[in-house]
Amino acid sequence: MADTNPMRPVPLFAEHATRLARHSLPYRDPVARVNWDRLSHAMFWLPEAAVSLAGVREYDALPLATRQRLSHYEFAHFLDTGIWLEGLFLERLARSARQEGRAARIYQLHELREEAGHSLMFLEFLKRARLEAQWDYEEDRVLTVLGRRLPFGSTLFWGAILLGEEVPDRLNRYIRLHAQGICPVTVELSVLHSTDEARHIAYGREVLKRRLGATNALSRRLLAHTLKSLLARFVRAFYYPPASLYRAAGLPEGPWRARAAASADRHRFVAHCLAPTVTRLRALGLPLTFP
Ligand SMILES: [Fe+2]
Ligand SMILES: [Fe+2]
Secondary structure (H helix, E strand, O other), X not given: OOOOOOOOOOOOOOHHHHHHHHHOOOOOOHHHHOOHHHOOOOOEOOOHHHOOOOOOHHHHOXXXXXXXXXXXXXXXHHHHHHHXXXXXXXXXXXXXXXXXXXXXXXXXXXXXXXXXXXHHHHHHHHHHHOOOOOOOOOOOHHHHHHHHHOOOOOHHHHHHHHHHHHHHHHHHHHHHHOOOOEOHHHHHHHHHHHHHHHHHHHHHHHHHHHHHHXXXXXXXXXXXXXHHHHHHHHXXXXXXXXXXXXXXXXXXXXXXXXXHHHOHHHHHHHHHHHHHHHHHHHHOOOOOOOX
């Protein structure tokens, strides 16, 4: 009989994990790979279309140096949010790897090493950019609690993991594709990160696919419904910076966060970034929509 409980862990798998683990070798520390000397404060750190206020009249009227500085803060916020999420995943992987079969355990240790490498690279960037703790960091408490409590290996856990990897990865990929004129160090970070994430996402998708194969249509609809609300939370965390960030970036007093939240250009940009994620989840049998 089909297993319809999305909370029940299922055993992970060997051959897929072994193949992905092979691609994690040889490992090179990303902190040592980045050419940090090319970090420049006189350039945009995000393609301007990826800045949260792009297209907002009051933002477009700001001087170039102010708009560039906002892109610095938004990229730093993007990294900071990544450190929060990777930290949660590191906790879960570290606690759970011992319960897995040998192949999955080896793969997960590779993923642990790679995620630790990303967070170290982000922290190094923030230190060199002199942008540590410049604004009030607002972590999403619901995602934090779920990240800590959901059973490892459950369908919902891996659905949430996949979203947590895809949502920032879509912005990294946008940066890769629109790298012209952008600070080369931010592009390098995005390239190094998304290269590893391709494996992490492939692994997460395979786990989810296998788990969904044993799930009936009603459970999939319920799961899609839950994932849709988690997706909105991940999007808010990564794509909509807190109000204090606009102040820290030196923008004149104004409702900048509300302007970003109300911006049709921003909605279109985020939907454009996330469209492939939604399509792939739908291909797995999850009737997900965004927004
Ligand atoms: Fe990562
Ligand atoms: Fe990852």
